[in-house]
Amino acid sequence: MSEVEEDAPDASINHAVAIDYWNTVQPNVNGMLGGFPQVSRIDLQGSSNFYAKVRRLTGRQTGELVSHAVDCGAGIGRITAGFLAKVAQVIDIVEPVKKFTDELQADTCKDLVEKGRIDAIYNAGLESWTSTALYKYDLIWNQWCLGHLTDAQLVEYFSRCSQYLAEGGLIVVKENLSSDPNGRDLFDEEDSSVTRTEIKFRKLFEESGLDLVWSEVQRGLPKGLYAVKMFALRPKHL
DSSP states (O other): OBOSSTTOGGGGOOHHHHHHHHTTSOSSHHHHTTTOTTHHHHHHHHHHHHHHHHHHHTTOOSSSOEEEEEEETOTTTHHHHHTGGGTEEEEEEEOSOHHHHHHIIIIITHHHHHTTOEEEEEOSOTTTOOOOOSSOEEEEEEESOGGGSOHHHHHHHHHHHHHHEEEEEEEEEEEEOOOOTTOOOEEETTTTEEEOOHHHHHHHHHHTTEEEEEEEEOOSOOTTSOOEEEEEEEETTO
């Protein structure tokens, strides 16, 4: 880690560098999770428990599948196959690295594709993604991907997500939190991403016109990793 431009580490984000990095990563669970494949089961169960709790809090039936979800920064579809397919009838995919979506269609989510439960696959970065779907989403899931957007891009992205939400829908953010003792965001030169503080995330949510419905720390992760927190959000106007 290096603290490039302490006051604005996100200014150092370079999308081309990030894509080059991810193109060197193997399209498997080990690659997606940075050499910690054992985290997958814990992560998926934590997401499932969190989403079930949020649905109860918002008065929605927990046993029924919602109509549409979108997996943003989906990689090889680990989250789609292991979690989203259990809560949504149809899932869209947003992922800029084509070799990952190729793997998703050929292996990880092959059955879902064949059954028509995966609809649109967008090979685009979140900073440029626009939905062309005729439907809106009940769930927009963002996990371990938002560090590749600058603060300004993230606010703009959340504003777009708000437009794509169905009535009663939720935006979920699940991301690492900065462990910097001075409370700063941290820039990672290797993959050109920023790990933000919780204070920064909450500031950006507010700037994006999002209300926080519920938040929780992911439990059970190996020691030495960043803390991971889940945030369920919805636009103030919904």
